[in-house]
Amino acid sequence: GAVVSQHPSWVICKSGTSVKIECRSLDFQATTMFWYRQFPKQSLMLMATSNEGSKATYEQGVEKDKFLINHASLTLSTLTVTSAHPEDSSFYICSANHFLTDTQYFGPGTRLTVL
Amino acid sequence: DAKTTQPPSMDCAEGRAANLPCNHSTISGNEYVYWYRQIHSQGPQYIIHGLKNNETNEMASLIITEDRKSSTLILPHATLRDTAVYYCIVREITGTASKLTFGTGTRLQVTL
Numbered sequence: 525g526a527v528v529s530q531h532p533s534w535v536i537c538k539s540g541t542s543v544k545i546e547c548r549s550l551d552f553q554a555t556t557m558f559w560y561r562q563f564p565k566q567s568l569m570l571m572a573t574s575n576e577g578s579k580a581t582y583e584q585g586v587e588k589d590k591f592l593i594n595h596a597s598l599t600l601s602t603l604t605v606t607s608a609h610p611e612d613s614s615f616y617i618c619s620a621n622h623f624l625t626d627t628q629y630f631g632p633g634t635r636l637t638v639l
Numbered sequence: 640d641a642k643t644t645q646p647p648s649m650d651c652a653e654g655r656a657a658n659l660p661c662n663h664s665t666i667s668g669n670e671y672v673y674w675y676r677q678i679h680s681q682g683p684q685y686i687i688h689g690l691k692n693n694e695t696n697e698m699a700s701l702i703i704t705e706d707r708k709s710s711t712l713i714l715p716h717a718t719l720r721d722t723a724v725y726y727c728i729v730r731e732i733t734g735t736a737s738k739l740t741f742g743t744g745t746r747l748q749v750t751l
Contacts (some may be wrong), residue, residue: 530682555736556736558738558739560741567726567741567742567743568677568741570738570741573736573738617683619682619683621736626732626736627688628685629685630675630683630684631682632681632682633681
């Protein structure tokens with residue numbers, strides 16, 4: 525149990541394009557999901573907190589207009605990187621907070637490469 | 640900022656117990672200790688968490704000192720697949736889902 529999926533697992537895109545990443549909790553409901561970013565040889569950095577049916581809360585320094593987050597249901601949150609640039613290349617990881625156990629479970633991550 | 644301190648790296652022989660320490664001297668009464676691990680190029684995996692009592696599950700044991708200022712994660716019989724970065728995280732429990740702040744963790748290398 526407590527499985528979180530992400531799609532796609534990797535994506536390569538040209539500079540200036542937008543990329544959407546999906547995060548799904550497969551066997552539990554999650555009113556809150558989180559989006560992290562991890563650069564090589566660094567730890568995970570929280571980007572934003574996503575609550576179902578409301579606007580996301582972004583961490584300081586994260587551009588909300590560049591990283592669009594939608595949490596339309598209790599099992600799905602999406603992150604859209606708009607007008608991606610090479611510096612946005614990173615490993616993006618989501619987590620879903622289990623509604624009953626209040627434990628965060630992580631997806632497998634999405635590796636984004638912007639050329 | 641992370642509220643925990645962990646050694647940057649540790650080695651452990653396969654089959655032996657791996658004991659990973661964590662200091663969290665400023666922990667508050669409503670904060671739990673969580674442990675996650677991250678195998679290379681994967682998302683973090685939840686291991687265990689506790690408040691003040693020792694905890695055990697199928698993956699590991701968590702020993703928290705009586706003053707709650709430090710804890711130890713124990714993998715009783717380490718295997719090569721346990722090679723990963725282990726994160727000790729203090730998380731406030733507020734009634735709504737609270738965030739996890741990752742530090743630099745301990746890189747555990749299990750060897751033959």
